[in-house]
Amino acid sequence: MDSYLGPLVDREGWAEWPGAEAGRGDTVYFGEYGNGGPGADTGGRVGWAGVHQMGYDEAAQFSVDSFIYGDDWLGATSFPYDDDV
Known part of the structure; x- marks a missing residue:
């Protein structure tokens, strides 16, 4: 939240954990809010159910x-x- 995300942050934003069973990304809450910088563009983020672009209240x-x-x-x-x- 409210962080600078540099160019090293992949546009997908998140990666599966090595060795984790398929679909594990749907069971964890991945939230982003107010980030800036070249890695903060959320347009290419993974489509897992657990990925959220949060509003202020959340x-x-x-x-x-x-x-x-x-x-x-x-x-x-x-x-x-x-x-x-």
Whole structure:
């Protein structure tokens, strides 16, 4: 989310895991939101059921605060983070 994806990111975006049974990509959630750069074009992404181009409300569920309740404990670690999407 909100990442720079360089030219090394293949236009398919995702690859099957070596040795995984066929169709495994349909059982995992692969979400993208707000990425930029040459690898961020989602027009050629794989067509697996698990691949999602998220909107803001969906992406917000995976923010540091919503997903791991980071505002409750990350401040004590001095680790820099952004708690929003």
